[in-house]
Amino acid sequence: RSLGSVTIPPPACMLRPLEAPLRYLFGPGPSNVPPRVLAAGGRPIIGHLHPEMYEIMNDIKKGIQYAFQTKNNMTIAMSGSGHTAMECAVFNTVEPGESVVVAVNGIWGERVAEIAERMGKTDNRMGLCPSVQTLAKHKPVLFFLTHGESSAGLVHPVDGIGDICLRHNCLFLVDSVASLGGAPLFMDEQKIDILYTGSQKALNAPPGTAPISFNERACKKMFNRKTKPVSYLLDMTHLSNYWGCDGKTARIYHHTGPVSGFFSLRESLSILAEKGLENSWRQHKEVAEYLWKGLEDLGLKLFIKDKDLRLPCVTTISIPQGYNWRELLTYIMKHHQMEMTGGLGPSVGMVLRVGLMGYNCNKANADLALAALADALKVCPKSKA
Ligand code: PMP
Numbered sequence: 001r002s003l004g005s006v007t008i009p010p011p012a013c014m015l016r017p018l019e020a021p022l023r024y025l026f027g028p029g030p031s032n033v034p035p036r037v038l039a040a041g042g043r044p045i046i047g048h049l050h051p052e053m054y055e056i057m058n059d060i061k062k063g064i065q066y067a068f069q070t071k072n073n074m075t076i077a078m079s080g081s082g083h084t085a086m087e088c089a090v091f092n093t094v095e096p097g098e099s100v101v102v103a104v105n106g107i108w109g110e111r112v113a114e115i116a117e118r119m120g121k122t123d124n125r126m127g128l129c130p131s132v133q134t135l136a137k138h139k140p141v142l143f144f145l146t147h148g149e150s151s152a153g154l155v156h157p158v159d160g161i162g163d164i165c166l167r168h169n170c171l172f173l174v175d176s177v178a179s180l181g182g183a184p185l186f187m188d189e190q191k192i193d194i195l196y197t198g199s200q201k202a203l204n205a206p207p208g209t210a211p212i213s214f215n216e217r218a219c220k221k222m223f224n225r226k227t228k229p230v231s232y233l234l235d236m237t238h239l240s241n242y243w244g245c246d247g248k249t250a251r252i253y254h255h256t257g258p259v260s261g262f263f264s265l266r267e268s269l270s271i272l273a274e275k276g277l278e279n280s281w282r283q284h285k286e287v288a289e290y291l292w293k294g295l296e297d298l299g300l301k302l303f304i305k306d307k308d309l310r311l312p313c314v315t316t317i318s319i320p321q322g323y324n325w326r327e328l329l330t331y332i333m334k335h336h337q338m339e340m341t342g343g344l345g346p347s348v349g350m351v352l353r354v355g356l357m358g359y360n361c362n363k364a365n366a367d368l369a370l371a372a373l374a375d376a377l378k379v380c381p382k383s384k385a
Helices: 035-041 051-068 082-093 107-117 132-138 161-167 216-222 236-242 259-275 277-297 325-336 363-379
Strands: 074-079 100-103 123-126 142-146 171-175 194-196 209-214 314-318 351-355
Touching: 035 259, 051 074, 051 209, 051 259, 074 082, 074 236, 074 259, 082 107, 082 142, 082 171, 082 194, 082 209, 082 216, 082 236, 100 107, 100 132, 107 123, 107 142, 107 171, 142 161, 161 171, 171 216, 209 216, 209 259, 259 277, 277 314, 277 363, 325 351, 325 363
Parallel strands: 100 123, 100 142, 142 171, 171 194
Antiparallel strands: 074 209, 194 209, 314 351
């Protein structure tokens, strides 16, 4: 074949420059990324197996240990979004036929139940906290709970659950994608066996990396399996080596990690370390309370009535009567260049969601969000809901 014989021409769109508008990302994530983190991600890349990269990965590990409040050696960042960490947790600790119990307090429990089902094993869904009876009856190897339920705007209490799981020889897996840095969580003290999060919410890094940590009990279960995990890419035997957690001196190629994503993640963990977790938690609480008051002053109703159960990172607002929620959101995007979102999974059609996380979490942004909502409520035609 001659070199000039392509039949599919270069697409016209590829000959135009990239367009990505500046927007206020005040939905449930991704959040705006601060210039410092953007700059870190824009640095020239190095090889994923260079010694400098190992140092960066070691730093990331320490940053995650701080953010999670854990001393766990088996602490890494997944190459992939929050879902990658969800699948990694389930695929590595559960063998076919074993039982998983999932607390469903919004969409994320449903997702984990579906991930567990895909392995061809039984799962049992339930309401909120695990009851001793549920664990005694189903004898699960894993119990899953979402700490910050971004679809409901709920923060679920964690204290005491780890003890119940320990007593029933069950691993306690917690999703903190939407809560890490925004609401207090103490992996070791709260006896969480596996904890994961995402890069793109209160950490303010671009989407695409996901911190995860396993304690000794979880390692014992996952490294004493009879069968191999269903995923090669997510197999912790390989990933623990790639992250230098397996005690071996040589790290062997497994996959090519997202080098720029790790640069950004390191910078975002560094910002959290400089600021301090307590300050970050305090800031999210204060700004959320300011936002909640402003929303109520606009005549809006908050979806989660109990203040103590509201997630400071993502606020859910009941859709005001007589309004079409899609029109409100479209108007706000068009006239205020601001993303807010509707519900997700079970909360679709029930709520609007406003997220002010990390870098976005300040009263000036809360004022912008409130002004956009006030404008939309005034302008958008009523009663087509
Ligand atoms: N868990 C929760 C609580 C989330 O809010 C999200 C993202 N919205 C995820 C898991 C999944 O994360 P990702 O979209 O990064 O895969």
